[in-house]
Amino acid sequence: MPNSIISIKNLYKSFGSHHVLRDFSMNLEEGENVVIMGKSGSGKSVMIKCLVGLESYDAGTIDIMGKNINNLSEDEWDDLRTEVGFLFQGSALYDSMTVRENLEFPLRRHTKKFGEIEDTTPYVMEALENVGLGHTTELMPNELSGGMKRRIALARTLILKPRIILYDEPTTGLDPITSKEILILIKSIQSKYKTSSIIITHDVDCARFISNRMILLIDGKNYAEGTYEELSQQKDPNIKAFFKM
Ligand SMILES: Nc1ncnc2c1ncn2[C@@H]1O[C@H](COP(=O)(O)OP(=O)(O)O)[C@@H](O)[C@H]1O
Numbered sequence: 001m002p003n004s005i006i007s008i009k010n011l012y013k014s015f016g017s018h019h020v021l022r023d024f025s026m027n028l029e030e031g032e033n034v035v036i037m038g039k040s041g042s043g044k045s046v047m048i049k050c051l052v053g054l055e056s057y058d059a060g061t062i063d064i065m066g067k068n069i070n071n072l073s074e075d076e077w078d079d080l081r082t083e084v085g086f087l088f089q090g091s092a093l094y095d096s097m098t099v100r101e102n103l104e105f106p107l108r109r110h111t112k113k114f115g116e117i118e119d120t121t122p123y124v125m126e127a128l129e130n131v132g133l134g135h136t137t138e139l140m141p142n143e144l145s146g147g148m149k150r151r152i153a154l155a156r157t158l159i160l161k162p163r164i165i166l167y168d169e170p171t172t173g174l175d176p177i178t179s180k181e182i183l184i185l186i187k188s189i190q191s192k193y194k195t196s197s198i199i200i201t202h203d204v205d206c207a208r209f210i211s212n213r214m215i216l217l218i219d220g221k222n223y224a225e226g227t228y229e230e231l232s233q234q235k236d237p238n239i240k241a242f243f244k245m
Pocket residue numbers: 015020038039040041042043044045046047
């Protein structure tokens with residue numbers, strides 16, 4: 001059994017009397033794309049936020065690259081953040097910064113991994129070319145389409161060369177063609193950089209296209225997991241509900 005790059009065991013998270021995650025467990029193996037599907041409000045974003053330390057949890061353990069994240073110092077969190085890229089729901093670019101400045105921002109923050117970089121241009125250009133937007137360095141976010149913003153956000157994540165990328169609804173709000181382009185990009189990043197990813201979506205076509213494995217988050221739990229083919233053939237109505245008629 002290889003060591004999982006992420007291991008979540010028996011995670012619980014409530015907001016007051018609202019029990020969102022109730023004994024949720026999953027592993028992410030090196031190099032795989034795992035898609036998590038669940039209804040709106042089922043706790044997908046909460047789960048990802050627990051993973052990156054944006055949300056606390058009530059019980060359970062989360063190990064990332066062999067470290068229990070509950071015991072990390074601020075310094076260790078900083079190191080981990082260069083290895084775990086997180087693409088928020090929406091793009092969350094800094095509106096007052098150019099594309100170049102948006103991409104430089106994480107590089108300048110995480111000097112430990114890269115040292116003090118005098119000329120960021122090669123880093124910025126490599127990241128932008130990976131998303132097909134090498135010509136946009138001096139544009140402002142409000143000059144970009146929704147799909148371009150999403151790509152720039154992805155480039156900003158890639159610039160740190162993370163081993164893990166977490167995507168929260170990467171195609172939501174995009175038209176079908178642009179969505180497909182983003183999915184192709186996510187796949188090409190997986191094969192080029194050998195990243196391991198968790199991708200949250202409620203789009204079953206996205207799941208089929210991009211996942212090596214799927215997990216259904218139902219009632220706060222890992223209700224079922226398997227390949228798209230395996231899950232799409234299940235008779236259980238809770239599982240069937242995710243797949244097309
Ligand atoms: N900070 C918060 N305070 C209270 N309730 C929250 C908070 N964050 C999320 N929730 C609730 O937790 C549930 C799961 O949210 P979320 O993980 O965002 O759902 P989704 O699966 O659509 O991403 C929702 O009912 C949401 O209202």
